[in-house]
Amino acid sequence: MSRDFREQGRWLARNVLPHEALIRAKLRGMCLYDLDMEDVIQEMYARFLTLESLDSIRFPRQYALLTARAIIIDHIRHSRVVSITSSGNLESLEVPAQEASGEERVEFREEVRAVTSALNQLPKMCRETLILRRVEGLPQKEVARRLNISEKTVEKHMANGVRMLIKMFGRGGKPRANTSTSQEMVLSKDVRDKP
Amino acid sequence: MSATNREIDDRAADWAVRRDLGTLSAAEQAEFEAWLAADVRHLGAYGRAEAVLARLERLNGVAREMDAGTAAPAWNRRRTLLAAGAATAAAAGIGVALVPRRAGQEELFTEIGQVREIVLTDGSVVSLNTNSEISVAFTEQARNITLLKGEALFDVAKNKSRPFVVSAGGAQVRAVGTSFTVSHLPEKPVQVLVREGIVELQRTDVPQAPPVRATANVRAIIPPDAPIVTVTMPEEKLARDLEWQHGRISLDDETLAEAANEFARYSEVRIIVDPEVSGRTVTGLFASSDPVGFAKTAAAVLKLQTEVRGNEVRIFAE
Numbered sequence: 001m002s003r004d005f006r007e008q009g010r011w012l013a014r015n016v017l018p019h020e021a022l023i024r025a026k027l028r029g030m031c032l033y034d035l036d037m038e039d040v041i042q043e044m045y046a047r048f049l050t051l052e053s054l055d056s057i058r059f060p061r062q063y064a065l066l067t068a069r070a071i072i073i074d075h076i077r078h079s080r081v082v083s084i085t086s087s088g089n090l091e092s093l094e095v096p097a098q099e100a101s102g103e104e105r106v107e108f109r110e111e112v113r114a115v116t117s118a119l120n121q122l123p124k125m126c127r128e129t130l131i132l133r134r135v136e137g138l139p140q141k142e143v144a145r146r147l148n149i150s151e152k153t154v155e156k157h158m159a160n161g162v163r164m165l166i167k168m169f170g171r172g173g174k175p176r177a178n179t180s181t182s183q184e185m186v187l188s189k190d191v192r193d194k195p
Numbered sequence: 196m197s198a199t200n201r202e203i204d205d206r207a208a209d210w211a212v213r214r215d216l217g218t219l220s221a222a223e224q225a226e227f228e229a230w231l232a233a234d235v236r237h238l239g240a241y242g243r244a245e246a247v248l249a250r251l252e253r254l255n256g257v258a259r260e261m262d263a264g265t266a267a268p269a270w271n272r273r274r275t276l277l278a279a280g281a282a283t284a285a286a287a288g289i290g291v292a293l294v295p296r297r298a299g300q301e302e303l304f305t306e307i308g309q310v311r312e313i314v315l316t317d318g319s320v321v322s323l324n325t326n327s328e329i330s331v332a333f334t335e336q337a338r339n340i341t342l343l344k345g346e347a348l349f350d351v352a353k354n355k356s357r358p359f360v361v362s363a364g365g366a367q368v369r370a371v372g373t374s375f376t377v378s379h380l381p382e383k384p385v386q387v388l389v390r391e392g393i394v395e396l397q398r399t400d401v402p403q404a405p406p407v408r409a410t411a412n413v414r415a416i417i418p419p420d421a422p423i424v425t426v427t428m429p430e431e432k433l434a435r436d437l438e439w440q441h442g443r444i445s446l447d448d449e450t451l452a453e454a455a456n457e458f459a460r461y462s463e464v465r466i467i468v469d470p471e472v473s474g475r476t477v478t479g480l481f482a483s484s485d486p487v488g489f490a491k492t493a494a495a496v497l498k499l500q501t502e503v504r505g506n507e508v509r510i511f512a513e
Contacts, residue, residue: 009245009248014249016246038200042239155216159212162244
């Protein structure tokens, strides 16, 4: 296999995915005319994967927001006509530094609650296959045996489960999305990663 | 979510699961690589799908409480509440006022930056844009309104026996039941924008001129000493021109200088554009209450600089 994104996937799971709902909420404030928010989100994840190293990013959520902002500006520049629908503005995508340092880390308990709550909303077989395979780490064969289904069916349920989780996490797999954007933004260079 | 993005996400989920289970054949592996390389969105969607799988690992070692006698997990059933209200665009200064039912003349106005929606005694609704003023004089026979300054949208309640007439500058707009705006701004001719129905335009300064009819999606310009000009415009453009009702300014390929003038209607904060860059154009929808935000956004996009000082924001080249 020439490329394996498992490690990046783990990093994204810890540092970006839990914040996706917040990132979307901030982007939604801009509702772009010619730009699909889903494109921006997908491209944002892509940019993380093309980075040489993720270790140097100290404030991933802030970095994600700045990346999304950079993508939007790129798109706008390429379309030549400046076309923005903004009930807020690009500045609103910035996260205050204090917030970045204090709340970047998702509390473990909160994270467990978010993931279990999402799993609970899945159809039973989707949930069971994902738990046995991904939480308990059983081989596909064993998952199939325990649930008394074929291996192919295990794959199908898992894929359906992941499809649904992608949407759920995007909507807000986190119980409380932080919405305090009214704070004064004091961004000094030393607490700010540059995308 | 557009179908395409969703399809990409779904496809990414399939690939990530098959990678996890190790069920990809050599040929499928090559197909997967090609898919990843085909579009930056594919790569991003795949990264997220991997992240979803990885996120489940976070539950490793977390005790799974079992309901007695069943294999079903008793995860905490509390539903996740969405706090997505974050982006709600609360357009400042919009309110609804009910005008008391009484006959005679009445003056209604808005301050700079304010938008007001007023229900008149006949059931018609007037939306007053920033810094505008009307006088209302209703009788048994007629509904007369004078736009003294600014801009107003009229949603007229139908009443054939009681015409609804708006006067502004040297123009008179007559309607039966329809929806239109009249604007009377400094140094600009009176303009009428018809959203629904038909209105009849009459010059009061040149009474012998024949009336002109304007239908939906028509903009009529009534210059002081020249014939009335009517232009048909796309519905979408009309909707954008009415965005002020929601506290937004719509710019359509307008210069920074024109944009600065437009924002000046809504706020005490002045946008000062360097002559060098004042011809650069901007298109979009912006919060009318936030000239500084607009200046910064436009500058970011046009690769310009901004500087805020007191009640001014300056836009200039690097």
